[in-house]
Structure formats: structure tokens, C-alpha cells
Amino acid sequence: xxxxxxxxxxxxxxxxxxxxxxxxxxxxxxxxxxxxxxxxxxxxxxxxxxxxxxxxxxxxxxxxxxxxxxxxxxxxxxxxxxxxxxxxxxxxxxxxxxxxxxxxxxxxxxxxxxxxxxxxxxxxxxxxxxxxxxxxxxxxxxxxxxxxxxxxxxxxxxxxxxxxxxxxxxxxxxxxxxxxxxxxxxxxxxxxxxxxxxxxxxxxxxxxxxxxxxxxxxxxxxxxxxxxxxxxxxxxxxxxxxxxxxxxxxxxxxxxxxxxxxxxxxxxxxxxxxxxxxxxxxxxxxxxxxxxxxxxxxxxxxxxxxxxxxxxxxxxxxxxxxxxxxxxxxxxxxxxxxxxxxxxxxxxxxxxxxxxxxxxxxxxxxxxxxxxxxxxxxxxxxxxxxxxxxxxxxxxxxxxxxxxxxxxxxxxxxxxxxxxxxxxxxxxxxxxxxx
Amino acid sequence: xxxxxxxxxxxxxxxxxxxxxxxxxxxxxxxxxxxxxxxxxxxxxxxxxxxxxxxxxxxxxxxxxxxxxxxxxxxxxxxxxxxxxxxxxxxxxxxxxxxxxxxxxxxxxxxxxxxxxxxxxxxxxxxxxxxxxxxxxxxxxxxxxxxxxxxxxxxxxxxxxxxxxxxxxxxxxxxxxxxxxxxxxxxxxxxxxxxxxxxxxxxxxxxxxxxxxxxxxxxxxxxxxxxxxxxxxxxxxxxxxxxxxxxxxxxxxxxxxxxxxxxxxxxxxxxxxxxxxxxxxxxxxxxxxxxxxxxxxxxxxxxxxxxxxxxxxxxxxxxxxxxxxxxxxxxxxxxxxxxxxxxxxxxxxxxxxxxxxxxxxxxxxxxxxxxxxxxxxxxxxxxxxxxxxxxxxxxxxxxxxxxxxxxxxxxxxxxxxxxxxxxxxxxxxxxxxxx
Numbered sequence: 001x002x003x004x005x006x007x008x009x010x011x012x013x014x015x016x017x018x019x020x021x022x023x024x025x026x027x028x029x030x031x032x033x034x035x036x037x038x039x040x041x042x043x044x045x046x047x048x049x050x051x052x053x054x055x056x057x058x059x060x061x062x063x064x065x066x067x068x069x070x071x072x073x074x075x076x077x078x079x080x081x082x083x084x085x086x087x088x089x090x091x092x093x094x095x096x097x098x099x100x101x102x103x104x105x106x107x108x109x110x111x112x113x114x115x116x117x118x119x120x121x122x123x124x125x126x127x128x129x130x131x132x133x134x135x136x137x138x139x140x141x142x143x144x145x146x147x148x149x150x151x152x153x154x155x156x157x158x159x160x161x162x163x164x165x166x167x168x169x170x171x172x173x174x175x176x177x178x179x180x181x182x183x184x185x186x187x188x189x190x191x192x193x194x195x196x197x198x199x200x201x202x203x204x205x206x207x208x209x210x211x212x213x214x215x216x217x218x219x220x221x222x223x224x225x226x227x228x229x230x231x232x233x234x235x236x237x238x239x240x241x242x243x244x245x246x247x248x249x250x251x252x253x254x255x256x257x258x259x260x261x262x263x264x265x266x267x268x269x270x271x272x273x274x275x276x277x278x279x280x281x282x283x284x285x286x287x288x289x290x291x292x293x294x295x296x297x298x299x300x301x302x303x304x305x306x307x308x309x310x311x312x313x314x315x316x317x318x319x320x321x322x323x324x325x326x327x328x329x330x331x332x333x334x335x336x337x338x339x340x341x342x343x344x345x346x347x348x349x350x351x352x353x354x355x356x357x358x359x360x361x362x363x364x365x366x367x368x369x370x371x372x373x374x375x376x377x378x379x380x381x382x383x384x385x386x387x388x389x390x391x392x393x394x395x396x397x398x399x400x401x402x403x404x405x406x407x408x409x410x411x412x413x414x415x416x417x418x419x420x421x422x423x424x425x426x427x428x429x430x431x432x433x434x435x
Numbered sequence: 436x437x438x439x440x441x442x443x444x445x446x447x448x449x450x451x452x453x454x455x456x457x458x459x460x461x462x463x464x465x466x467x468x469x470x471x472x473x474x475x476x477x478x479x480x481x482x483x484x485x486x487x488x489x490x491x492x493x494x495x496x497x498x499x500x501x502x503x504x505x506x507x508x509x510x511x512x513x514x515x516x517x518x519x520x521x522x523x524x525x526x527x528x529x530x531x532x533x534x535x536x537x538x539x540x541x542x543x544x545x546x547x548x549x550x551x552x553x554x555x556x557x558x559x560x561x562x563x564x565x566x567x568x569x570x571x572x573x574x575x576x577x578x579x580x581x582x583x584x585x586x587x588x589x590x591x592x593x594x595x596x597x598x599x600x601x602x603x604x605x606x607x608x609x610x611x612x613x614x615x616x617x618x619x620x621x622x623x624x625x626x627x628x629x630x631x632x633x634x635x636x637x638x639x640x641x642x643x644x645x646x647x648x649x650x651x652x653x654x655x656x657x658x659x660x661x662x663x664x665x666x667x668x669x670x671x672x673x674x675x676x677x678x679x680x681x682x683x684x685x686x687x688x689x690x691x692x693x694x695x696x697x698x699x700x701x702x703x704x705x706x707x708x709x710x711x712x713x714x715x716x717x718x719x720x721x722x723x724x725x726x727x728x729x730x731x732x733x734x735x736x737x738x739x740x741x742x743x744x745x746x747x748x749x750x751x752x753x754x755x756x757x758x759x760x761x762x763x764x765x766x767x768x769x770x771x772x773x774x775x776x777x778x779x780x781x782x783x784x785x786x787x788x789x790x791x792x793x794x795x796x797x798x799x800x801x802x803x804x805x806x807x808x809x810x811x812x813x814x815x816x817x818x819x820x821x822x823x824x825x826x827x828x829x830x831x832x833x834x835x836x837x838x839x840x841x842x843x844x845x846x847x848x849x850x851x852x853x854x855x856x857x858x859x860x861x862x863x864x865x866x867x868x869x870x
Contacts, residue, residue: 147574150754319585
């Protein structure tokens with residue numbers, strides 16, 4: 001393969017933390033990228049809102065422009081790193097309709113308007129690349145789309161949000177409280193001033209929708225993702241988890257369910273803090289790192305680990321996509337596009353079957369355990385383990401590990417426990433994932 | 436994308452552990468594969484040496500044939516799972532020259548005759564797929580070739596041989612001796628009756644050559660891979676490693692070296708048992724699992740983990756390649772082929788710079804440490820830590836952790852230590868990798 005027999009025009013929309021790094025790498029490593037892409041990649045311009053704003057990298061002033069439209073119409077490849085829905089969506093559609101291949105790291109856009117973009121690209125024979133949208137620098141799109149194309153994914157469990165993993169990991173290592181670690185993470189720049197998107201699981205839910213769409217060949221709308229954040233996790237819950245051999249992780253779970261009665265398949269996509277065995281590979285994912293654990297029918301268990309965020313790390317994934325797009329331009333042919341042929345129905349969270357850990361504050365008197373056990377049994381929830389700790393003042397804690405139960409049964413049973421005279425308070429209900 | 440508008444003829448060469456599974460999955464999941472590939476994949480025949488030999492899967496008798504040549508000439512995609520150099524090489528070249536895309540899991544063939552196959556494919560516009568050859572079921576080829584195409588790989592450290600990882604892990608967990616664990620692994624089928632290819636590092640060296648070629652865009656011949664096996668590792672060495680916070684793993688290391696004087700780059704590819712910090716993600720790779728740890732300039736640290744071998748696991752990687760080959764047939768265009776544009780020189784192992792742990796049996800008398808320290812210092816090797824343990828009978832063990840030193844200096848120095856009057860025996864010299 002020889003370089004320089006072709007030149008491709010690359011337009012960049014956005015010059016924030018990731019965009020600046022992408023521009024800098026495109027300019028610094030031009031020769032090497034040309035060798036790999038089979039064409040010289042000419043960065044023809046960078047659209048920004050304000051050409052005078054401070055940037056993370058030192059970019060040539062003459063590349064900056066506020067006129068995105070003009071850039072887009074003349075480009076072979078358009079890289080969108082603005083984030084947000086608009087004007088990203090309009091500009092990407094404009095680029096696609098002008099015949100460009102597009103590269104984006106915009107998970108919010110893909111999770112809400114992905115099908116629209118993919119359809120537009122299909123119509124004109126363009127392609128949408130989005131490796132950086134699912135798990136930052138971790139290569140997960142190509143493994144799911146290509147390497148596992150001959151296999152069937154059973155389940156994905158992803159630690160796909162670095163901020164929440166950092167917080168939970170610090171709480172686990174130091175016995176610290178959520179609010180204290182969050183404040184420190186904000187001071188260090190690991191968490192935003194408004195941490196809602198991370199700690200309430202919105203960011204993870206967007207990534208879960210993207211991963212599930214790809215893994216199950218089904219368009220998964222963002223509002224089909226069940227979502228719970230980590231704000232209710234306290235150090236007591238982490239300590240209780242530890243005593244039972246678990247660590248608490250915010251997981252994005254994408255699972256293929258099979259109805260035992262008729263064999264009909266559906267998929268469940270959910271984000272919540274869950275108990276993971278300390279022996280599980282996901283338990284050793286520390287700090288702000290991410291990992292995607294994939295269970296496939298033939299391949300078995302796979303894990304993809306790395307930095308989930310960061311400007312230069314994410315830029316690596318974006319540039320990989322740019323090289324792929326360039327190769328496709330050179331080689332001709334059409335890409336594989338989005339694959340939604342399976343089109344599986346989405347199951348409500350109530351259909352999920354897993355194990356649970358229920359922690360109850362109960363009256364410390366004889367007969368209470370029998371009453372609690374009876375309520376669980378009536379609800380179809382079978383007990384695997386019970387630990388009782390007396391806290392004084394006539395109050396005890398019961399930590400109950402259940403066998404596998406359906407979420408709906410479990411949830412109804414917990415309601416009945418909460419209403420029982422002997423239960424003072426339902427301290428926590430956590431799912432166990434990964435076993 | 437609609438299926439069934441095209442049919443592709445798929446020929447399979449070999450029906451051993453992997454081949455049987457590939458055939459079974461092609462037949463069982465035909466509809467799903469057709470949806471993903473954009474074409475119906477017709478398995479037109481399976482070439483075997485003996486149609487009556489027992490198989491792992493129940494394959495339709497009428498597909499089996501001993502006439503590989505006839506199968507090959509009419510196929511769109513040829514899957515080679517025979518292993519060995521011949522007749523695999525001749526038949527793959529025959530398939531390529533007949534215009535077929537080929538899929539192979541044959542690491543021995545790729546590591547020795549890869550360039551020949553890639554050149555033949557380039558000439559006719561065909562493509563060679565080999566995801567299963569590098570790390571079994573773990574998707575590593577596409578991440579290296581595509582996802583990291585815009586990045587620069589600094590170093591790869593791979594646990595790419597399941598048998599040796601199983602043996603070393605058992606020795607570490609149980610304090611067992613090599614020979615005992617090997618015998619048990621053979622009884623369980625984790626190790627071959629003749630374990631040479633695994634325990635002497637030949638299998639890992641083949642995979643290292645394939646990974647390094649891909650990561651550094653350079654053709655790496657197998658004989659440029661420095662190779663040491665694990666047969667000299669005993670439980671004393673594992674215990675010494677443990678006390679210093681390490682675990683011993685057989686690593687395939689592919690590293691970009693930069694000459695500090697002139698900035699000239701070269702690459703080092705080596706396989707040997709090395710000390711890995713117990714905090715490193717590779718330390719938690721247990722049993723027969725494999726993992727490939729990649730350090731890239733922009734993406735940072737990535738790890739890819741999964742089953743390195745096994746019939747059905749490897750079949751997953753093969754089928755992913757088959758779907759990719761089919762998509763390329765449908766979409767037209769040419770593939771990316773092998774990329775050797777960087778063509779970096781290969782550095783001898785003497786140029787490698789790393790830390791070492793040297794264990795010496797010395798006379799237990801005053802002044803010995805000063806003599807040993809003097810010899811190290813004269814050799815340009817700087818000491819980081821020393822631990823001395825007295826073993827009785829006038830003999831002590833010195834466990835010396837060095838700072839980073841060049842292998843050649845280290846090796847010359849160890850020769851001088853071995854010749855010294857105060858050193859009874861050089862017990863072991865192990866490199867420290869991953870820090």
C-alpha cells in the first residue's frame with residue numbers, strides 16, 4: 001500500500017478536550033497516518049464557536065473557523081466532537097448527505113438519534129464511525145461488530161463510567177462516604193461540578209443503549225434502558241457487600257433473556273449499582289478505568305479494559321475511526337452500517353432474573369427471622385444466606401442473600417417486607433451480577 | 436441490509452477440534468450468519484485426510500471429502516484449520532490465486548510464511564483473515580489493525596499461551612513443582628503429551644511475531660523472536676518472586692525501542708518468563724486464560740482478556756472472520772492487507788532495557804555483599820533492593836532487585852558474578868516487565 005496517491009479532506013467540528021487532541025495528532029503524525037490510511041489526511045478546518053477561546057493544544061489559527069457549513073460541504077471525512085444534540089445532529093446529517101463519512105464520539109446523540117443517522121448514511125452509501133462513543137479509548141465496537149459477528153452475545157456487563165467507578169473504588173478502598181469522595185473527585189477534575197450525568201447513570205445508560213444495539217442487532221432506544229444511579233450507596237452498604245465477598249460497581253448490563261416457557265428471546269438493558277464477586281475480573285477494575293465484560297456463546301468470557309475517558313485517550317479511538325473511514329474511501333465499496341435485523345423486543349426490568357442481597361433493619365426479638373423468611377417464601381423468593389448483626393436499642397440487621405429470583409417477584413416481596421410490623425426499615429436491595 | 440440476495444460458497448479445510456466446531460456453527464446458525472454477512476454462507480465441503488475418522492461434532496457425511504483441490508477451486512471463502520506448514524500453505528496459496536478470501540488460525544504458518552501469503556493476496560486483491568491465530572478467541576487483530584490505527588503502540592505484553600499460564604498459576608497458588616503440575620495438566624488435557632511447543636515458548640513466539648508485525652507495521656520473522664521457556668522455573672523462584680510482590684508469567688513482549696543517542700527506533704520481540712507486579716492487571720489472569728496488554732501513546736493502557744484456546748472459543752474468532760470476508764465480497768473493494776510500511780529494524784535482546792531480579796547463592800561471610808555490589812557497579816548495573824536469607828551450611832541467598840539496566844550489561848555482569856569466588860551459584864535471573 002503506498003501513501004500519497006490520494007488526498008482526503010478532513011473537517012473537524014469542535015475543539016474541546018478531545019477535538020484539540022485529535023487535531024494535534026492529525027497534524028503531528030500526518031506521515032504515519034498517511035501510510036496507514038493509504039491517503040494523506042488533510043485537516044482542512046476546525047469549526048468552533050469562538051476562534052479566540054483558550055484550547056488544550058496549540059492549533060494553527062488559520063484552521064479555526066466559525067463557519068461549519070462551508071467546511072462540511074467540501075469534506076471527505078467529517079469528525080464531530082462538539083457533543084450535545086444540536087447543532088451536532090444537523091451538521092452530521094448535512095455531512096452525510098454531502099457524501100462524507102462521519103466519525104463521532106457523541107454518545108448522547110447516538111443513543112437518542114442513532115437510527116436516523118444510520119438510515120441517512122445507508123441511503124447515500126456513507127458510514128458512521130463511533131468507536132469513541134461506547135467506552136472511550138477501549139476498542140469495543142469492532143470486536144462486537146466484526147470479531148463476534150459469527151457468535152451470539154449472551155450478556156455484556158460494562159463499567160462504562162469512569163467517574164462513578166472512581167468514587168465507588170475510593171469508597172471501597174478507604175471506607176469513605178459518597179459525598180466526601182464526590183467532593184474530592186470534583187476538586188481533582190474527575191467529576192463535573194454538576195455530577196448528575198455520571199452519578200445518576202445517564203452517561204452509562206447512553207453507552208448501554210449503544211452497546212446493546214450493536215451486540216443484539218436491535219435498535220435500543222435510550223428510554224428502554226432501566227437506570228439507577230449511585231447516590232444512595234453509603235459506606236455501610238459497601239462494608240456489608242465486602243463481608244459477603246462482593247464489591248459494588250455501577251454496571252451497564254445488556255442481557256439476552258429467553259422465556260423458559262416458549263423460548264422467545266428478548267433483551268434487557270439496565271444500569272444500576274450491583275454487587276460483583278471480588279473474584280470476578282470486573283472487581284479488579286480500579287480508579288477511573290473502564291471495562292466491558294462480554295459473555296458470548298462460543299467465545300466464552302472476554303474482557304476489554306482501558307481508560308474510559310480523557311482527551312488524548314478518546315482521540316486515539318477517534319483517529320482509528322478516521323483511518324478506517326479513509327481506507328474505505330480508498331478501497332471503495334460500502335460499509336456494514338447498522339445492523340438491526342434481529343429486532344428483539346425489549347423486556348421490562350421486572351423480567352430480569354438475578355440474585356439479590358436485601359438488608360433489613362428489624363426488631364431484635366425471637367421469631368422475627370421466621371416472619372421474614374415466611375414473607376420471602378410466600379413471594380417466591382428463596383433464601384441462600386442470612387447474616388444477623390445486632391445493633392443495640394432493640395434493633396438488628398438482617399443481610400439476606402437470595403437465590404435467583406425474578407425482579408418483579410423480588411420487588412413485590414420487598415414491598416411486603418417494608419409493610420411488615422417486624423421490619424423497621426429496608427436498608428438496601430442490591431442485585432448480584434456476574435455469576 | 437437484506438440477506439439471501441447472494442450466496443457465497445465456503446470451503447473448510449480440516450475438521451479437528453476447531454474445524455468441527457466451525458462446521459457445526461455454520462450449519463446451526465446459518466440464518467443468523469446470513470443476516471450478519473449479507474449473504475447466505477453455503478458450506479460446500481470439508482476436506483479431511485480420512486472421512487471415517489472420529490470427530491468432535493456430528494458432521495453431515497456428504498460434506499466430507501479427501502479432495503481438497505476440487506473444493507478450493509470453486510470456493511468464495513476458504514477456511515484453513517489443518518495447522519502445520521504443508522499442505523496448508525500450498526492449499527491457501529491455491530485458494531488465494533483462485534480468487535478466494537481465506538481465513539486461517541494457523542499461527543505456525545503465518546509466523547513463518549505470512550509475508551508470502553499476504554503478497555499473494557495483494558496481487559489478486561484477496562484478503563487473509565487470521566483473528567484466531569494471535570490469541571484464540573480474544574479479539575485482538577481488529578483492535579490493533581483498525582481501532583489503534585491512529586495511535587502508536589509502545590509495548591505489548593501478552594499472556595498468549597494457556598498451558599503455561601495454567602502451570603505457572605497452579606505453581607503460584609499451590610506452591611507446587613513444575614513437573615507435578617505439568618503431569619496433572621497433561622492428565623486433564625490442558626497440556627499435550629509432548630509439551631515442548633508450549634513450555635519452551637514456541638507457540639508464544641509464533642503469536643508474538645504475529646502481534647508485533649501488526650502493531651509495528653513491520654514484518655517480524657519468527658527467528659527474530661528471542662525465546663525462553665518455563666522449564667527452569669521452580670517453586671523457590673515463585674516463592675522469591677512472591678516475597679518481592681511479583682508473580683511469574685510467561686510473557687510475549689513486543690516493544691518499540693528508541694536509541695537515546697540518535698532517536699532511531701527499533702523493535703524488540705521476546706518471549707520469556709518474567710516477573711509481573713501483583714498489582715498489574717496481567718497478574719490477575721488465572722488458569723488457562725490469555726490476555727494481551729497494550730500500551731499505546733494516546734490510548735494509554737488497554738487489556739484484552741479471554742480464552743486463548745479451545746475448539747468452540749477459537750471457532751468464534753474464525754466465524755467472525757468468515758462474516759468479515761463475506762461482507763467484503765458483498766461490498767466490493769479491496770481489504771487493507773498486511774501493513775509493513777514502517778519496516779523497523781529488529782533489535783537483539785541485548786538492547787532491551789528493563790529491571791531484573793538476580794538470585795545468588797553466596798558464601799555466608801562478611802564482605803560478600805560488598806564484593807557482589809562492586810561487581811554489579813562495575814558492570815553498570817545499579818542495585819535497587821537486596822534481601823539476604825541464610826540457608827545454613829555457610830550458604831546465604833542474595834535476592835537483588837536492580838534498577839533499569841541494558842540486558843547486555845546485565846548478562847555480562849551475571850557472567851562475572853558466576854565466575855566470582857564468593858558466588859557459589861547463580862540461582863536465577865528474571866526480568867521484571869510492566870512497570
